[in-house]
Amino acid sequence: MKKNSNQEARTAMLFASPWFIGFSVFLLYPLLASIYYSFCDYSVLRPPIFLGADNYVNLWRDEVFWIALKNTLVYAVFALPLSALCALVLALLLNTKVKGMTFYRTIFFIPSLVPMVSLAVLWLWIFNGEYGVLNVFLKGIGIASPPNWLSDTLWSKPALILMSMWGVGNAMVIYLAGLQDVPQQLYEAADLDGAGGWMKIRHVTLPMISPVILFNVIMGIIGTLQIFTVPYVMFPGGAPARSTYFYTMYLFDNAFIYHKMGYACAMGWIMFLIILGLTLIALKFSERHVHYGGS
Amino acid sequence: MSERNYTLPILAVLVLCIFGLSEYVTRPVTNxxxxEVVYWEKWTNFEGDAIAAVVDEFNRSQNKIHVKLLTVSGIENKTLLAIAGGNxxxxAGLYGPNVxxxxxxxxxxxxxxxxxxxGIRPENYIRAYYxxxxxxxxxxxLxxxxxxxxxxxxxxxxxxAGIDPDKPPQTLEELSEMSDxxxxxxxxxxxxxxxxxxxxxxxxxxVWGYVFGGRLWDGKTKITANSEENVRAFEWVQSFSKKYGNRDVQTFRSGFGTFASPQNAFLSEKVAMELQGVWMYNFIDQYTPxxxxxxxxxxxxxxxxDLANWTIVDEDVIVIPRGAxxxxxxxEFIKFLESQKGMELLCLGQRKQSPLANMSDEFVKKHPNPFIKLFANLPKGNNNFVTPAIGIWPEYLAELNSAFESIILMKATPREALNRVQERIQPKLDSYLKVLKLRNEIADTPTN
Known part of the structure; x- marks a missing residue:
């Protein structure tokens, strides 16, 4: 019997080995190597030279690093709650029993399928200061001089935050799945207790879907802190005056434009620690507020 | 039971066979x-056709070497990674500032x-290009x-506007006046x-600092971003935001379309005067003939x-990557490309001037750009401005662009903006040179 299970374990390992080898070679090794490179001068083209903590010290003193980090955090602080709220409200609305609901659900989900680059180009036109749909609309409702969304340092980040609402479809679908799982009898019980619509949301729906909210918040933290494609296409170099220069853009420039791979690795690890920290905080916070079914 | 025992070895043999077969099929032909010389180039469209014509001509001219041309986007990054990967x-056709x-x-x-x-010598070329x-x-x-x-x-x-089109501005002061x-x-x-x-x-x-007689570094170890000439240049740049109104100019500019489109600011007749390169003719011809x-x-x-007749000199280059x-x-192909025949075939196809010191009469006669002689002759003068040949140039440029935007948007005075560039880039140059020295690249580090 024991020999047999050994045999099975070996067979299992053998079948799992392509994944395991792939993981070690293409993920684990680069990951560990990047820790080493973060302490080196490394341009990919020549062997790394060990510099000690130079990269980290230079990052600490690097003004653009702080600008990029600040931009990213400001974006995340606004975009994350706003899109979470938006997705949740949409999901709640789309969970009601109205005729043709599947049609509405599709309509609200479709935008999140548009590829990022096309999306960026589309919004470049929407935000165009002279001919953009948005400003034509704003002028129409009586705002005489609407903002130059793309060339004003004050409005470039709000423009991106506004734009991030476009992609709430994904989160919305996950909320919707969570909402469908809330047992009907809880609502019936609430009805018997005389709870109104808001009370039911507050005391039944939200607690029941709190694990889904936690999941979306953590994914949102990771996603918003890594924002890259859209600003990279819409605001080359983080224009105007670095107001949209995000962390990942600076990382990319260091790695592939300035050939400072070691510096970029150091940035990567700092970002990892920031995301890890925020995720742990979210998890810690969730202990009191997230209710798992059955517990 | 015995059947199961055979499954794995059979599978393993099959996988090995497939690997072996694919190795055999994809093995390099040794006949x-x-x-075969593999050549990566960035150009597409008619510019791509021009280099393809040169490659075809070379391949036809002999039978020992066959150049295989591949169009590659983002060529500077992909070449970098290919070199690092050893393949x-x-x-490779890079850009001049990459060199x-x-x-x-x-x-x-x-x-x-x-x-x-x-026998490829500096005097074969207009010196600035070489x-x-x-x-x-x-x-x-090259x-x-x-x-x-x-x-x-x-x-x-x-x-x-009541300006004689045959008397365009000669000085920046006249340019500013006519602009008004x-x-x-x-x-x-x-x-x-x-x-x-x-x-x-x-x-x-x-470039604006150069236009006023400034330089961006001393050629060795010192960054000179905040020199008086550079500050004066940025003051001149900022004067346009001041007199036309920062906000009004931004609103106006935000209506411009992309460069390669009829909504281009110059082609759509929204901006009357622009600094542009020899390629501009191609776009005028295509969109607004x-x-x-x-x-x-x-x-x-x-x-x-003394700074009259200045021009920015830039070029695309061809290199042999390490490990080729x-x-x-x-x-051998480079030699053909750098000959008068090869070069004029390329440059006529791309409708640019030739970097060679001599242009054939036929080249000038056939060239569609009515101002080709101007573009060809300007780099023969003394005021050729080239991006600094400095390894940290991409970072320096990003910093200068950011400073430029901040003065255009009236977020900083020219001196403040350029001081910031100076403070940021000098340490970067220092550590760049330090690492180069560590790598024994420079025998003696200049100390002035």
Whole structure:
């Protein structure tokens, strides 16, 4: 019997080995190597030279690093709650029993399928200061001089935050799945207790879907802190005056434009620690507020 | 039971067979045909057709070497990664400003010996173009399609503003004055037409200091971003935001379409005068062939007549990456490309001037750009401005662009903005040189 299970374990390992080898070679090794490179001068083209903590010290003193980090955090602080709220409200609305609901659900989900680059180009036109749909609309409702969304340092980040609402479809679908799982009898019980619509949301729906909210918040933290494609296409170099220069853009420039791979690795690890920290905080916070079914 | 025991070995043998077969199918052909030289180039469209014609001509001219041309986007990054991965092409078409960075990293092969053997000498070229490929005294690249810049202006708009289109501005002061006359605003103060805007097209924000006699570094160890000339240049740039109103200019500019479209600010007749390169003719011809335009040397400061007839000199280059499999054969193609025949075939196809010292009469006669002689002659003068041959240039440029934007948007004074650039880039140059020294790249680090 024991020999047999050994045999099975070996067979299992053998079948799992392509994944395991792939993981070690293409993920684990680069990951560990990047820790080493973060302490080196490394341009990919020549062997790394060990510099000690130079990269980290230079990052600490690097003004653009702080600008990029600040931009990213400001974006995340606004975009994350706003899109979470938006997705949740949409999901709640789309969970009601109205005729043709599947049609509405599709309509609200479709935008999140548009590829990022096309999306960026589309919004470049929407935000165009002279001919953009948005400003034509704003002028129409009586705002005489609407903002130059793309060339004003004050409005470039709000423009991106506004734009991030476009992609709430994904989160919305996950909320919707969570909402469908809330047992009907809880609502019936609430009805018997005389709870109104808001009370039911507050005391039944939200607690029941709190694990889904936690999941979306953590994914949102990771996603918003890594924002890259859209600003990279819409605001080359983080224009105007670095107001949209995000962390990942600076990382990319260091790695592939300035050939400072070691510096970029150091940035990567700092970002990892920031995301890890925020995720742990979210998890810690969730202990009191997230209710798992059955517990 | 016994069946199950066989499953695994059979599967393993099958997998090995598939691997073996694919190795066999994809193995390099070893029959004694022509040597295949792989050439990565960035150009597409008619510019791509031009290099394809040169490659075809070369392949037809002999039977020992076959050049295989591949169009590659983002070529500077992909070549970098291919070199790092040890599997680069034999030839790569990079951009001129990439050369110092690649040469410092020893990513490209020095061509001195090849050039000496092939008789490719500096005097074959207009010197400014040749010098772009020379780093630390070694030739690392040779020119392909060159470029130079001049003032392009809209004759119709000048005439409408009461300016004689045959008397374009000579000095920056005149340029500024004419620009004021060309501005057309609607009753609400909204700009409809502008004369000249320093941020349009905004590709050479680094050059304005040179126009006033400044430099961006001393050629060795010192960054000179905040020199008086550079500050004066940025003050001149900022004067346009001041007199036309920062907000109004931003609103006006935000209505411009992308460069390669009829909504281009110059093609759609929204901006009357622009600093542009030899390629501008191609876009005018494609999108607005009826536009009445001329090109003249860009104006210079009135008190610096010695800076007249200045131009930005830039070029695309060809290099042999480190680790190329057939460097000798690759250079045979370079030799053909750098001959008058090969070069004129390329440059006529791309509608640019030739980087060679001599242009054939036929080339000039056949060339569609009516101002080709201007673009060809400007780089022969003394005021050729080239991006600094410095390994940290990409970072320096990003910093200068950011400073440029902040003064255009009136977020900083020119001196503040340039001091910031100075403070940021000098330490970067210091540590760059320190690492280069660590790598024993420079025998002696200059200490002045």
């Amino acid at each position: 004694p045909g022509p040597v 680069p092409p034999d030839l 110092p960075q690649y040469a410092d990293a020893k990513a490209i092969t020095p061509l001195d010996d090849y050039c000496a053997e092939a 010098d772009i490929g020379v780093i630390h005294g070694h030739v690392y690249s 020119p392909t399609a060159p470029a130079s810049t001049a003032l392009h202006y809209n004759r119709t708009l000048l005439a409408k 006359k060309l501005v057309v605003k609607d009753p609400s103060g909204h700009i409809n037409i502008a004369g000249f805007l320093p941020a349009e097209p905004g590709w050479w924000n680094w 009826k536009l009445k335009w001329s090109a003249v040397p860009f104006p210079h400061p009135k008190d610096r007549p 499999k057939h460097p000798n054969e690759a250079f």
